Amino acid sequence: MHKKFLSLLLMGVCVFSFLISGCSPKYDETLDSKTKKLAVTDLLGRKITLNKKINRVVAIGPGALRLYCYINGSKNLAGVEQTEKGSVVGKPYMMVNPGIAKLTTIGQGGPNNSPDAEKILSVKPDVIFDTYASDKSSADELQSKTNIPVVVLSYGKQSTFDADMYISLQIIGKVVDNESRAQKVVDYMKNCKDDLDRRTKDIPESEKPSVYVGALGMKGTHGIESTQGNYSLLKAVNGKNVVDETGKDGTVMIDKEKLLKWNPDKIFIDEGGLQVVQEDYKKNPDYYNNLSAVKNGEVYSQMPYNFYTTNIETAMADAYYLGKVLYPEKFKDVDPIEKADEIYRFLLGKEVYSQMANNFGGFKKIMLK
Missing domain, CATH: 3.40.50.1980 (Nitrogenase molybdenum iron protein domain)
Structure with missing residues (x-):
């Protein structure tokens, strides 16, 4: 009898709640x-x-x-x-x-x-x-x-x-x-972009070294002739990209003789295509040795970041390394390796620069041989 009374009481409470809620069950209200x-x-x-x-x-x-x-x-x-x-x-x-x-x-x-x-x-x-x-x-x-x-x-x-x-x-x-x-x-990401721009935006064009980035991957690996116009990483550090002279955006496959004509102060080689470049050097060392950047030891690496499209975090790390090489005074407080690991840690939760460097070589000067 006691249980029956409680059941009736609870039913009465539910009916009362139903009526004061506008005759609409709360469950249906939530669904809608x-x-x-x-x-x-x-x-x-x-x-x-x-x-x-x-x-x-x-x-x-x-x-x-x-x-x-x-x-x-x-x-x-x-x-x-x-x-x-x-x-x-x-x-x-x-x-x-x-x-x-x-x-x-x-x-x-x-x-x-x-x-x-x-x-x-x-x-x-x-x-x-x-x-x-x-x-x-x-x-x-x-x-x-x-x-x-x-x-x-x-x-x-x-x-x-x-x-x-x-x-x-x-x-x-x-x-x-x-x-x-x-x-x-x-x-x-936006703060990194702003930081890169803030460090480099006021550098006079006359004080900027000319730059070429080669062996960029695009649906596979390529040699020195694979590059980009309006290259986003060079844009991020306000770099003087010699390829922009072509007026083209995105992937550009240049005539190798064009690179001799541009003769940039510094060359970056994407490590994804570095082996292709090294093999080409063995076949034609005179071509490369006629480039001022090669003669002056101004050839640097870039970690590859295109694997099933862009690894944003690696590209950002590359941008800092580009800035450090091009304008060392503006990046004197930046250690590119530490910055890379900060980026990896923030975006993915773990520092993986050492693994990337082990796989590809990491940030360094490149000797063609």
């Missing part, structure tokens, strides 16, 4: 409220609505996983593309999070492949972060096939210090409920 749903606009301008609580995530396409790791590490990842399970050399986000490679495979991956909807579905993600999609229709198609929200990210045109990349990081933070971390990452 803004706190249960999250709306974001991705980098293609698509508006996506998804559950606010995200427990399982996949990041597909060139660089998507890396951006995710900057914000959330390996937390809540449900699967990974096969291409990420290969060598971790040159990919600090995988060096720091080796457990990612053990996750279920959700497709081949790679810049020339498409998402595998069936394999993605097999790991039941709550959201798909995607850098494959170049237009709304392809993103909408994947979303339709999987019935899972697809949020398109982008590195923008120049990747490092690019506004679209910042927005992508903030979107990730919003979706995974880690906006504070995302803002700290974006602020850190």
Whole structure:
């Protein structure tokens, strides 16, 4: 009898609560409220609505996983593309999070492949972060096939210090409920950019050494003739890039004779293509020895950062090394190795410069031989 009385009393309380809440169960109110749903606009301008609580995530396409790791590490990842399970050399986000490679495979991956909807579905993600999609229709198609929200990210045109990349990081933070971390990452990157600019913006053009950066990777390794116009890292330190004379942006494959004509004061060689340059030197040492930078011992390294698109943290570290070499007085308080590890530690949680240096050579003068 006592239990029956309590049951009736509780039922009466519930009915009373129901009536004073506007005749609407609180559970339904919560489901319909803004706190249960999250709306974001991705980098293609698509508006996506998804559950606010995200427990399982996949990041597909060139660089998507890396951006995710900057914000959330390996937390809540449900699967990974096969291409990420290969060598971790040159990919600090995988060096720091080796457990990612053990996750279920959700497709081949790679810049020339498409998402595998069936394999993605097999790991039941709550959201798909995607850098494959170049237009709304392809993103909408994947979303339709999987019935899972697809949020398109982008590195923008120049990747490092690019506004679209910042927005992508903030979107990730919003979706995974880690906006504070995302803002700290974006602020850190912007502060580094401002620091590099502040140190170098007032240097007169007449006092700047001319510079060439060669052997830059782009869908593979290349020799000295592979470079970039309007190169983002040289722009970051207001460098005098001889390639800008061409008026071209992005990857440029120059005629090697053009480099002799420019005859820059300093040359940087990307260590990803250094072996190609060394082999070419053996075949034609006279060509290289006619360059003033080679004769004067002004050839320096740059750590490679293009592996399944840009490793932003390595590119940032390279920018500081470029600045240190070009304007030592302006960077006299900067140890490039310590700065590199600070960047790795902040963005990925671990110092990995020594591993990168072991794999590629690190920051140093280069002797062609």
